[in-house]
Amino acid sequence: MKLQRTNRLRALAAGALAVSGALVLTACGSDDNTGNGGAAEKAVNNIKCDGQGNLLASGSSAQKNAMDVWVRNYQAACEQTQINYKPTGSGAGVQEFLQGKTAFAGTDSALEPGEVKQSKKVCKKGQGIDLPMVGGPIAVGYNLPGVEDLALDAETLAKIFDSKIKTWDDPAIKKLNPDADLPSTKIQAFHRSDDSGTTDNFTKYLNSAAPDAWKYEPAKKWAAKGGQSASGSSGVATNVKQNEGAIGYFELSYASGNNIPAVALDTGAGEPVEATTANASKAIAEAEIVGKGKDLTLELNYQTKAEGAYPMVLVTYEVVCDTGNAKETLPATKSFLKYAASEDGQKALAEIDYAPMPDEIISKVRKTIDGLA
Amino acid sequence: MTLDSPPATAPPPDADTDGGKARTRPGDRIFSGLARGSGITLLVIMAAIAVFLTWQASIALAENQGNFLTTFEWNVNADPPVFGIAVLAFGTIVSSIIAMVLAVPVSIGIALYISHYAPRKLAAPLAYVVDLLAAVPSIVYGLWGALFLVPHLTGLYLWMDDYLGWTGVFAYEGGAARSLFTAGILLAIMILPVVSNVSREVFRQAPKMHEEAALALGATRWEVIRMSVLPFGRSGVISASMLGLGRALGETMAVATVLSPSFLIDPSLLDPGGGTFAQNIAASFKEVSPAGVGREALIASGLVLFVITLLVNGLARLIIARRKDYSGANA
Numbered sequence: 001m002k003l004q005r006t007n008r009l010r011a012l013a014a015g016a017l018a019v020s021g022a023l024v025l026t027a028c029g030s031d032d033n034t035g036n037g038g039a040a041e042k043a044v045n046n047i048k049c050d051g052q053g054n055l056l057a058s059g060s061s062a063q064k065n066a067m068d069v070w071v072r073n074y075q076a077a078c079e080q081t082q083i084n085y086k087p088t089g090s091g092a093g094v095q096e097f098l099q100g101k102t103a104f105a106g107t108d109s110a111l112e113p114g115e116v117k118q119s120k121k122v123c124k125k126g127q128g129i130d131l132p133m134v135g136g137p138i139a140v141g142y143n144l145p146g147v148e149d150l151a152l153d154a155e156t157l158a159k160i161f162d163s164k165i166k167t168w169d170d171p172a173i174k175k176l177n178p179d180a181d182l183p184s185t186k187i188q189a190f191h192r193s194d195d196s197g198t199t200d201n202f203t204k205y206l207n208s209a210a211p212d213a214w215k216y217e218p219a220k221k222w223a224a225k226g227g228q229s230a231s232g233s234s235g236v237a238t239n240v241k242q243n244e245g246a247i248g249y250f251e252l253s254y255a256s257g258n259n260i261p262a263v264a265l266d267t268g269a270g271e272p273v274e275a276t277t278a279n280a281s282k283a284i285a286e287a288e289i290v291g292k293g294k295d296l297t298l299e300l301n302y303q304t305k306a307e308g309a310y311p312m313v314l315v316t317y318e319v320v321c322d323t324g325n326a327k328e329t330l331p332a333t334k335s336f337l338k339y340a341a342s343e344d345g346q347k348a349l350a351e352i353d354y355a356p357m358p359d360e361i362i363s364k365v366r367k368t369i370d371g372l373a
Numbered sequence: 374m375t376l377d378s379p380p381a382t383a384p385p386p387d388a389d390t391d392g393g394k395a396r397t398r399p400g401d402r403i404f405s406g407l408a409r410g411s412g413i414t415l416l417v418i419m420a421a422i423a424v425f426l427t428w429q430a431s432i433a434l435a436e437n438q439g440n441f442l443t444t445f446e447w448n449v450n451a452d453p454p455v456f457g458i459a460v461l462a463f464g465t466i467v468s469s470i471i472a473m474v475l476a477v478p479v480s481i482g483i484a485l486y487i488s489h490y491a492p493r494k495l496a497a498p499l500a501y502v503v504d505l506l507a508a509v510p511s512i513v514y515g516l517w518g519a520l521f522l523v524p525h526l527t528g529l530y531l532w533m534d535d536y537l538g539w540t541g542v543f544a545y546e547g548g549a550a551r552s553l554f555t556a557g558i559l560l561a562i563m564i565l566p567v568v569s570n571v572s573r574e575v576f577r578q579a580p581k582m583h584e585e586a587a588l589a590l591g592a593t594r595w596e597v598i599r600m601s602v603l604p605f606g607r608s609g610v611i612s613a614s615m616l617g618l619g620r621a622l623g624e625t626m627a628v629a630t631v632l633s634p635s636f637l638i639d640p641s642l643l644d645p646g647g648g649t650f651a652q653n654i655a656a657s658f659k660e661v662s663p664a665g666v667g668r669e670a671l672i673a674s675g676l677v678l679f680v681i682t683l684l685v686n687g688l689a690r691l692i693i694a695r696r697k698d699y700s701g702a703n704a
Contacts, residue, residue, distance in 0.1 A: 091450075091662045188548045193634040195450065195660045221448060228549060228633040228645045231656060242524060243549045 047339045049078030051331030058086040059093020059106030062197050062251065063134045063316040067106065069348050070340045081332045090197055097319055098122060103329040104337070105319040108197025110297035123321030126373075129295040130317040131365050133340055135355035137280035138202050138312045141240045141260035142247040144168060147180050151264045151272035154209035154302075160247060161189045161206070162214065163226035168245060176266055183245075190236045190248035193229035195220040201314040202249045208302035209267075209311065251314070252277065253353035265312060268305040279310035280355035287315070289361070294322045294368050298361070313355065323373040334372050341365045423679070430673035433666045441673070445636050447653065449667035450660070456670050458677050460636050464553055464647040465678065468628065469621040471557025471642070476564050477614050483565070484572035489598060500573065507566035515630030518559040519551075523631065526550040526558075530643045545643040551633035554642040556649070559627050564617035571616060575609030576602050608693040615689035622682055625651035650678040 057067075064087040071083045088096070090107040094115060097105035100122045110130040111119065119128030140157065142150055147168075152160075156172045159165040165172055169182045192199045199222055206214035216223035230236045233250035237258050240248040247263075252275055255262045264272035273279050286304045291297035302311045318337060325333060339345050346356035357365065434441055436454055444457025483503060487496045527550055534545035583601035592600060629652040633645035654671045661667030 089659070095662070095664070186547045193656060221450070225637060228551065229635055230633065231629075238519075239549060239551075242520075245547075246549070 046342060046344050047074055047077040048335055049080065050335035051329070051333075052080035053082070053328065053332065055081055055083045055329055055332045055336065056086075056102045057083065057093075057104045057106065058088045058096050058102050059319075060090045060108050060197060060316050061087035062090075062108055062136065062314060063106050063354075065253065065352050066134045066349055066354050069352060070336070070345055073345075073348065074336055074339050078335070081336070083332075083336060089195075091195075094319060097128070100326070103320075103326065103333045106316060107319055108314065108316050109200060110291070110295075110317055111319060119319075119321065123324035126321045126323035126325075128319050129293070129322045129368070130291060130297045130319055131337070131341075131368060132296055132298050132315050132357055132361060133318050133337075133365065134316045134349060135280055135284045135357060136314050136316075136353070137252045137275045137277065137310050137355060138198060138205075138249050138314055139252045139255040139260075139262035139275040140247060140249050140312070141237065141255045141258075141262050143240050143242075143244055143260065144183070144185070145244065147177075147182065148261065149177075149264065149272075150180065150261070151176050151266045153266040153268075154206060155213045157263075158206045158210040158213035160187055161191065161227060162224045163189065164213075185245035188243050188246040189227040190239050190246055191222045191224075191227055191229050192233070192236060193222075193231050196233075197316070198233060198249065198251065198314060202312065204300075205302045205312045251353070252280075256353055265310060267309070267311060269307050269309070271307075273308055273310045275310055275312070277350045277353060277355040279308050280313045281358055282306065283309035283311045283313050284315060284355060285309075285358035285360065286311075287361070289364070294371065296361070296364055296368060320372060322368075322371075325372060330372065334369060337369045337372075338366070341369060426672055426676040426679060429669045430676045433669035433673045436666045437670070445638065447636055447657065447670075449657070449670045450662045450665055452665070454666055454670065458650070458674050460638055461648050461650045461653050461674055462677065462681070463638050464556075464632075465622055465649040465651075465681070467642065468553045468556045468560060468647075468649060469618055471554060472560035472564055472621040473614060473618055475558065475561035476568055476617060477610075479561075480565055480568035480613070480617075481572055481610060483569040484576055485598060485602070487569075488573050488576040489594070489602065500570075503566050503569055505566075506562070507570070511563065511624060512626040512630065514559055514563055515627035518555065518627060518631040522559065523550050523555060526555055530554075533643065541640050542642055544641040546641075549633065549645060550643070551631060551645045552641075552643050553632070553647045556628045556632050556647075557642075559631055560621040560624055563624060563627060564620050567620060568610075568613045568617040571613035572606065572610050575606040575613070579605040611689055611693055615686060618685060619682060622678065622685070623651050624649075625655045628652040629655045650674050 064085070067085040067087075071085060075081065075083060085106070086093075087106075090105075090109060093102070093105040094107050094111065096102045098115060098118045098121075107130070111128050116127055120126070122128070140152070144150065152173065153176060156165065156176060159172065166187055167184050168187055169184045174180075174182060197220060200218055200220045203214065203216065203223065204218040207216070207218045222229065228239070230239045230248075233254050236248040237250050237254040237260060240246040240260055241258050252262070254260070255275070262275040264274045266272045283304055283306070284298070284300070286301040286306055286309060287298040288301070289296055290299045297317070298315055300311070300313060300315065304311050318340075320333060320337070341357075341362055346362060349356045356362070433449075433454075433456075437456060438453040439446060439455040439457050441457055443459050444455060445460055447456045447460075448454065449456050483499075487500050487503075491499060527547070530545040530550055531547070533543045537543035538545065579602040583605070584597050587597045587600050628649050632647060632649075632652060634648045634652065634656060635646040636648065637646055639646045654675060657667070657671060661671070
């Protein structure tokens, strides 16, 4: 499956190259009078190139695949710019941005007040802002041969991951799945052994949707006792696939990539909601923008009962300066982010199991990117 | 007396040292200088490592809000940081002991078979294959352990639970066998070549005269081994075991790949969970936030491993020194 994905990416890149090649040929005749030190502005694949040179960025590994696709498409169109996104993890990414080493950072959680304060040193006359760009459903995968379409609610999930529910034929699970033939297999709940934004968002969901059953503070580090752990989403997915009776959480791409069935969430809506990118986008649309000024930090509504909204989602941000971005990198940063937030950029996300941002939010992101200075 | 005149005409054999330093050859001086330099360099490097570890560890310990020795937690990125090595020390020592218990008897068996039982045609290729075991990179052992060994151990563990579960140590609740015991089995395989190779060489050097004398007295082959080979090789086997133990204590990738890390001490060795120093360093290093003392905390845990290894080696030296007097070979 991984092979398939890279093949698809390759095909995408090849397509983008072909289109750009054709456009370069047709553009030969036209006069390009934009200055900017020779950086030609070309519209390829709806990508407006601007600026040149190296663009360094780093941060969240949760959005690495999205970045890979964006960077490939963008660079196929804009050869003057080299974009280098290092998936170092959100914390390290934000630190590097605050030290002025990178043009923008990717992060799973919005800047904290202290970090905003620090950012004023790097952003002259401005501050760091969060732009929500990539969403993704967190899938809860399970390995229970013979049981399809398993549905669970937040409370049951919390009890399973807190080792309170220990077997698959527990009455709480039976109640939610009256038609399923549940075995008495022991539940093996897998969590991340490393610090992770996925853990953070997963426990945020549990804590908010089932506060009575999940009393731990949401954090990047797994707080509950018991259960088993594995390193990285791939480690958790491998173990779920390997062990009968296992359950674990990871980004949707790992579930579809490994053919692991995902739990549908019983949110209180008419039907249990499947973990799909479209359903995740619906839940993100329920979010409220709580960022002040140009900051677009979202507060997700984990308790939503909207029909077809999958509330267990993760939103990752790009962090830039509202004003005071480094002059050398500003044009390229703006042009790249503009592509990422564009319709094409967001559409590319759904193909790799990320959720595009809902229209209302992404249009605000676009407006903010236009105003970056 | 007159016949013994040569000493008078020729210089005495030790005149080189008596007659002054002028006669020392430059090659000797250069070589002894190099040798001494190497020795000193080794000491300096060890001292530098110790100083560095202690210095960095002291930074972390000053910030630590938990008890470094007894806290069951590793939360270095928290503010204030809380961390302790209890679980890591337990896991490191227990998994190494399991490895030793499993590996040393088998290694001695392999060594004896190759040196005393196997026909020559078989001994050489067998020794070669055991050598090959040492050449496999630890990450490959780790992957083999995680993808093959773990799924296949469930049956054995259920059996152990049936018969030995009452001890508590071998209780098993089912589930993926990513436990300290599995790590111990993997470590045992990894240290097998080290222990058996060194033991084999030692057994080979057992004095032939002793063996032949024993045979002449009508001893069976096993009695020969028990009376002349094993006593002679005892200190060598202990040294070999210590080499293996050193590797088991510090093994990183294989353990990190196979273990389900957690910061709890589970009385059952078969249930998933636990951690070791090296595994924790490998797993947590990339998580460390640049602002906190996470890196220093990991170095502090490394210092403890350093000290444990020193103690173990010291202990081994003591045992060897004591055994030497009783060893049949030196009698």
